[in-house]
Amino acid sequence: MGTTAVILGGGYAGVMAANRLAGSGRPGLDVVLATPDQRFVERIRLHEYAAGTRPDPTVDFDSLLHPAVHRMTGRAVRILPAERTVQLADGRTLAYDYLVYAVGSAAAAAPDGAVRMEQLQGATAARGQLAALPAGARVAVVGGGLTAVETAAETARTHGRLRVSLHSAEPIAPRLGTQTRRSVEKSLRRAGMELHSGTPVRADGDVRTSLGADVVLWCAGFAVPGLAAASGLPVNDGGRLCLDSTLRVLGQDRIYGAGDAGVIDDPFYDYLRMCCAAALPMGADAAGNILRSLDGEAGVRHDSGFRGLCISLGRSDGAVQFLTADDSPTRFHLHGRTAAVQKEIICRMTLRWIRGEAKRSGAYTWPTGPQAATTAAPAPMTRS
Numbered sequence: 001m002g003t004t005a006v007i008l009g010g011g012y013a014g015v016m017a018a019n020r021l022a023g024s025g026r027p028g029l030d031v032v033l034a035t036p037d038q039r040f041v042e043r044i045r046l047h048e049y050a051a052g053t054r055p056d057p058t059v060d061f062d063s064l065l066h067p068a069v070h071r072m073t074g075r076a077v078r079i080l081p082a083e084r085t086v087q088l089a090d091g092r093t094l095a096y097d098y099l100v101y102a103v104g105s106a107a108a109a110a111p112d113g114a115v116r117m118e119q120l121q122g123a124t125a126a127r128g129q130l131a132a133l134p135a136g137a138r139v140a141v142v143g144g145g146l147t148a149v150e151t152a153a154e155t156a157r158t159h160g161r162l163r164v165s166l167h168s169a170e171p172i173a174p175r176l177g178t179q180t181r182r183s184v185e186k187s188l189r190r191a192g193m194e195l196h197s198g199t200p201v202r203a204d205g206d207v208r209t210s211l212g213a214d215v216v217l218w219c220a221g222f223a224v225p226g227l228a229a230a231s232g233l234p235v236n237d238g239g240r241l242c243l244d245s246t247l248r249v250l251g252q253d254r255i256y257g258a259g260d261a262g263v264i265d266d267p268f269y270d271y272l273r274m275c276c277a278a279a280l281p282m283g284a285d286a287a288g289n290i291l292r293s294l295d296g297e298a299g300v301r302h303d304s305g306f307r308g309l310c311i312s313l314g315r316s317d318g319a320v321q322f323l324t325a326d327d328s329p330t331r332f333h334l335h336g337r338t339a340a341v342q343k344e345i346i347c348r349m350t351l352r353w354i355r356g357e358a359k360r361s362g363a364y365t366w367p368t369g370p371q372a373a374t375t376a377a378p379a380p381m382t383r384s
């Protein structure tokens with residue numbers, strides 16, 4: 001009898017998992033990818049799209065997925081682990097033998113008047129609103145993380161006629177080393193931007209009024225869909241699905257998780273933040289452990305880490321912060337055009353890694369995590 005592996009979510013983690021499973025050529029293994037999107041969304045380029053420097057941030061799924069993956073357009077609304085089924089919003093039911101939960105994340109709740117930037121819909125709204133603004137109009141970007149920094153820089157450099165400000169409750173880009181952070185701030189000021197840090201943005205009423213802005217772009221953190229919690233699966237305080245170190249859901253033997261929507265429930269893994277650079281290895285490893293389970297083998301512990309963080313500051317400026325495997329900044333960094341080129345290469349590589357996995361299951365490799373890093377050979381640099 002055949003085995004069905006259902007992947008929920010067609011983002012970086014889900015597509016990588018689908019390709020590793022389908023490409024394994026395992027006889028009788030049917031791989032189904034259920035996702036609401038018609039096309040793959042390159043989330044890591046949404047700031048480019050919103051600012052108008054990229055015409056389309058989507059990619060045809062057919063160009064990314066292994067041909068044996070059955071893609072279904074649909075949004076899961078409930079997982080029933082006891083029955084091994086998933087209910088879709090349109091009333092259909094999907095039966096699975098193995099499930100990969102990879103439904104990603106979206107912008108955290110935003111106040112009235114703000115455009116939530118972290119998904120295609122919000123980026124499309126931002127793009128339209130920015131293009132329509134007259135010279136001298138004000139744009140406020142809220143958030144101090146890299147999504148906010150990249151969005152603010154791309155907007156300021158593309159729309160030189162607009163007055164762009166960045167508002168962060170905490171220091172801007174606090175994860176970066178001091179020198180890299182200073183250089184990023186300098187670049188943002190050179191782009192004509194006002195920087196406000198250390199003051200939380202008041203979220204009552206229309207936030208455009210409190211910030212004196214015509215458009216407010218909200219980039220203040222990611223939140224995850226409530227599907228896992230609604231399905232009675234174990235979640236952490238933020239609603240992320242709780243996984244063991246083999247990426248299997250706690251208390252479940254047939255459900256795995258990957259990407260932003262899942263979290264390994266072990267403080268050792270706290271360094272694995274929500275990012276594409278973590279989602280791809282998690283997707284690959286979740287699939288690998290399903291294949292091992294099919295062979296009657298134990299799952300292997302997830303082992304991934306960081307080497308570098310590439311930040312775009314418009315199309316011709318950027319910063320690269322080199323990292324230790326546990327995501328801590330080292331004293332090495334790059335700036336300017338070289339860093340911008342490096343960031344562009346990494347963005348292109350993400351699609352190349354996914355396509356490579358479609359051609360050969362197991363082709364994608366990634367940097368090892370903190371424990372293994374000291375003995376591992378140098379790995380290709382990833383970005384988040």
Ligand SMILES: Cc1cc2nc3c(=O)[nH]c(=O)nc-3n(C[C@H](O)[C@H](O)[C@H](O)COP(=O)(O)OP(=O)(O)OC[C@H]3O[C@@H](n4cnc5c(N)ncnc54)[C@H](O)[C@@H]3O)c2cc1C
Pocket residue numbers: 008009010011012013014034035036037043044045046047074075076077102103104105117118119147150225227258259260261274275276277278279310383384
């Ligand atoms: C502007 C911007 C720039 C970024 N830059 C970088 C960067 O340079 N480097 C980096 O590492 N990270 C970056 N990130 C973060 C990165 O995009 C995310 O961490 C990454 O997309 C997570 O991958 P994922 O597969 O977990 O989720 P996603 O890519 O969000 O994919 C989730 C998928 O699940 C689908 N889905 C949602 N709900 C359901 C449901 N109920 N049923 C079925 N499917 C569902 C979604 O439609 C989507 O297809 C950036 C993010 C933004 C917004």
